[in-house]
Amino acid sequence: MGTTGQRYVSEVNGAMEQGRSGVRRILAALRLTVVSGVIGAALAALVVGVILKDVPVLATGGGVLVLLVLLAFLGGRRGAGRDEPPALRTALARIEDLRATGGETADVPVTFRLTVAPEPEDERPAYRVKISQSINLVDIPAYRPRGIAVVEYHPEKPWDVRIVTRPTPEWSRRAEEAEIDSAPESTLARDPDGGTGAWCLLVLVGLLAGAALVVLSFRGELFVSGDAGDGPAKPSSSSRTFSTSTTVSGPSSSLLTFGRMRVTAMELEARVETAYVTSVTIEDHRMAVRGDSALPPAETVHLQSLPYELFPGLVREARTTLGVRDPESWRIDVTPGTGGGVGPRVRVTVSGEEGTAHLDADAAGRVTDRRAVEVS
Known part of the structure; x- marks a missing residue:
């Protein structure tokens, strides 16, 4: 197969992987929203049960929370029993750009834009990645634009890249002799789960929606309980x-x-x-x-x-x-x-x-x- 055919296969595989990643993110968002809604409803049921002194509602809310904790515990044990994740791979990377984002300590946060060139046996083309890593002030002069650095990356998470600040002599020699062409900007690898703010918003929306559903279901009893209590009415x-x-x-x-x-x-x-x-x-x-x-x-x-x-x-x-x-x-x-x-x-x-x-x-x-x- 020629170079054009290999590039076409890589693009097709990349498109399929992006499609599968999008489906997984949608399913994860739906699952997170549903679970958050159930937790919010259970917590609201506890509060409503206490206010109304309704034992069934209180028991239902507590039972749901206990069930969720049990399911989370079983899920954690099942996840712990899975196979170990694949080991990190070592590769060379071209430094396209770098920028220090602080300087109050000996280790300075530096933002790198890299072109990572995996080894041929990895069957992965070179790609771009943007990372942030703390580098000691003494070592910063060793990193410069268009220079070559030794990196480690996760084979299943190509965006998870770290610069090896103390490579072995063999990799140091290879970095000195290597020449790596810049990968197109379109190959930039991103973490599909990097938007933590969106996930937090989903959790908050789910919690509030679940709680609101329970409160609205008992709004009549709650309002009556607030207007006509067991004790004498208090003057306004x-x-x-x-x-x-x-x-x-x-x-x-x-x-x-x-x-x-x-x-x-x-x-x-x-x-x-x-x-x-x-x-x-x-x-x-x-x-x-x-x-x-x-x-x-x-x-x-x-x-x-x-x-x-x-x-x-x-x-x-x-x-x-x-x-x-x-x-x-x-x-x-x-x-x-x-x-x-x-x-x-x-x-x-x-x-x-x-x-x-x-x-x-x-x-x-x-x-x-x-x-x-x-x-x-």
């Missing part, structure tokens, strides 16, 4: 202030664990008998709320409307991007917005030897402001 002019907190303990009880914040918020909501509060404070093992029943809803924070699933990501970003190299503590403070349709304000504060820094986010988890540690 009466008000009360409240403050309560809860502490979680155990080796894996951090509130950064997925789902732990929302469950804890539900517990606090049941304790204070309202979802409208004036402040929420979250630390690693403690959550506290304050409120005043005399305030209108527009001047409060609704506990179940907060994007708890996005808070761990905000904490991680604050701990790694604000100049606090070894954070000793973190705290999330949620307060009502300033009015005019502005939602609650979320502030993440981290502290360490360098000082205290914080970032602000809106009710959707988008960062709106940063205040890094001031370097003297």
